[in-house]
Amino acid sequence: MKIIAEIDIPPETHAAIQLLRNAAFQDHQVNRSYFKQLPHSRMLTYSGEQLIGHMGLDYRVIRVGDAVLKILGVIDFCVSEHARGQGIGSSMLATLSAYAKTRDVDFLMLMSEHTHFYCRHGFQQVTAHHSWLRLHEHQNYGIGFEPLNELLIQPVSGLEWPSGHIDWLGYMF
Template sequence: MRLIKPRRLRFRGFLDECFPDTFDGRSYFKQLPHFRYLAYQDEKIVGQLGIDHRVINIEGKIVRIFGLIDLCVLPAYRRSGIASNLLHTAEMQARRAQVDFLVLMGDNDTIYKAHGFNRVSPAMTKWLAVENVESVSIIERDLADFFLVKSLSAEEWPKGKIDMLGYLF
């Protein structure tokens, strides 16, 4: 995998192809990620993983996370190890940054479970709702069907209510 700066328009088209009717020509969904990993094949973007580096609060315990955002690979390049490479690269950077956990929201957990992620249940979560590039309200809901974590230490995921301290990626 080679990392180079993408052309903005080419990247937007890539996201629109991976997530039809979601990005509407933007290079982000709810908020710009802090950084991204991009996978290229012959100068063409074929995969990406956005990273949100932040702290969250779980029952008063501050936890350092990398939020993994919008992992995607173009359909013609799937099942070739690109998504696994992106996840591995993010994990290595998170370890260097002394992050406690990788966190993501996903309804299909097959690849994530293969990489050591587990569902959090219950996952009572509070976050800032963002719709159409506008803050709307604070939402609190059990996200056990979507909330996946991977510990990067011997520490277990803390029990209790999760405050994302911002938007939900």
């Protein structure tokens, strides 16, 4: 497993990420290695030379109520179908948690319908009103504002998650 800055990823790795991502997200196929926006870095897991695990990492601030929080967001987390059930995803989440604890991060954050899996790994489901920049195919089309219940967070710095409206201060991953 390695974490690499987005700017340092070679074209052949982007091609492998695109194949893995598109296989995992059948309803969201794209001709690139990311869905909405380039992440800041990526965690990649290999079996020999074969890419079997990927997660994009987006480091930024968001606003929740009156609090400004530093989050490390997880984007397009996927494990190849033939490697699922072998603890790869769990290992990647444990590595991410350990990585975040040595950095200036308040919370890990992701959006997913698979709440049971993430809650087993220390994430908590948060329901709140959200606002974010709506992006589609490299164009923005306004601000979204609605309640969502697919947000999962994991405390890293010891802060408690505040209550209130969640302003993504940008796009939603």
